[in-house]
Amino acid sequence: MEDHPLLSRIVRSKQTEVEASEHVRPVSLLEQDVSTMREQPLSPRVAWAGGKKRLRVIAETKKKSPSRGVIREPYDPMAIVSGYLMNGASGISVLTDGPFFGGHPDDLRLLKEKLARETRVPFLRKDFLILPYQIWESRCLGADIVLLIARILSFERLSEMIALSRRLGLSALVEVHSREELDMALDAGSDLVGINHRDLDSLVIDLGLSEKLAPHIPKGVLRVAESGLKTPEDRKRMEDLGYDAVLVGESFLTAPDPGVALKEFLRDVD
Numbered sequence: 657m658e659d660h661p662l663l664s665r666i667v668r669s670k671q672t673e674v675e676a677s678e679h680v681r682p683v684s685l686l687e688q689d690v691s692t693m694r695e696q697p698l699s700p701r702v703a704w705a706g707g708k709k710r711l712r713v714i715a716e717t718k719k720k721s722p723s724r725g726v727i728r729e730p731y732d733p734m735a736i737v738s739g740y741l742m743n744g745a746s747g748i749s750v751l752t753d754g755p756f757f758g759g760h761p762d763d764l765r766l767l768k769e770k771l772a773r774e775t776r777v778p779f780l781r782k783d784f785l786i787l788p789y790q791i792w793e794s795r796c797l798g799a800d801i802v803l804l805i806a807r808i809l810s811f812e813r814l815s816e817m818i819a820l821s822r823r824l825g826l827s828a829l830v831e832v833h834s835r836e837e838l839d840m841a842l843d844a845g846s847d848l849v850g851i852n853h854r855d856l857d858s859l860v861i862d863l864g865l866s867e868k869l870a871p872h873i874p875k876g877v878l879r880v881a882e883s884g885l886k887t888p889e890d891r892k893r894m895e896d897l898g899y900d901a902v903l904v905g906e907s908f909l910t911a912p913d914p915g916v917a918l919k920e921f922l923r924d925v926d
């Protein structure tokens with residue numbers, strides 16, 4: 657991680673945060689809570705099955721990011737996500753990291769409690785998950801999907817966290833930014849990969865990465881193209897490459913009405 661200054665800072669901050677959480681609420685308590693939960697997580701594979709195959713949009717809510725600074729102020733995740741759900745979102749991504757993205761784990765918990773019952777849309781916990789404790793925590797928060805970033809995990813830890821996610825009924829979206837990371841994700845057992853156009857070190861976006869990596873994703877693995885997507889033409893480009901879904905945040909959140917921006921993003925193009 658020495659070669660990744662921003663990611664190193666984020667991971668260090670996360671380690672401190674998780675240690676504090678474990679002290680207050682040990683994993684044995686989380687396990688107890690999970691054993692009493694009645695609602696099962698919703699798998700994207702199930703939610704997106706049926707009907708005409710079309711590209712799905714996972715719409716993201718976040719207040720700020722390292723690349724952009726403050727994105728939306730005032731920040732009202734409930735209003736933003738309600739707008740997304742009314743305008744065709746097939747998934748919701750909630751940034752729960754506080755220091756770098758201005759979110760909170762309770763954002764996800766409240767959104768799921770208030771909005772998920774009316775929809776059949778999976779919710780992604782978008783954070784920097786580095787320890788199995790956070791998988792238990794994500795399940796307790798009501799997540800359906802967890803994000804695992806290949807670049808910040810060893811192969812052993814990634815395999816362990818994919819297996820634990822499965823055991824708890826969660827889907828793991830494994831995010832990669834190179835052929836090596838893609839191979840690592842697949843070898844670790846991933847069946848849901850996210851190609852992140854944003855290099856998390858330089859923060860530079862390259863939409864061509866989805867094209868480069870698409871031929872190397874085996875059939876049967878769900879594929880998501882992430883970051884830097886703005887227009888219906890960008891959406892169509894990913895659709896034509898065979899992606900199942902795209903993950904979009906900033907371009908919706910910087911629009912006056914994020915729900916309307918999602919609707920425009922879904923507009924038909926030739």
Ligand SMILES: O=C(O)c1ccccc1NCC(=O)[C@H](O)[C@H](O)COP(=O)(O)O
Pocket residue numbers: 662716721722723724852854856859882883884885903904905906907
């Ligand atoms: O966005 C950042 O600055 C960033 C920095 C360090 C780690 C992760 C970061 N972003 C996470 C994401 O990749 C996006 O939240 C997500 O893919 C949506 O991208 P966008 O549509 O460009 O907001």
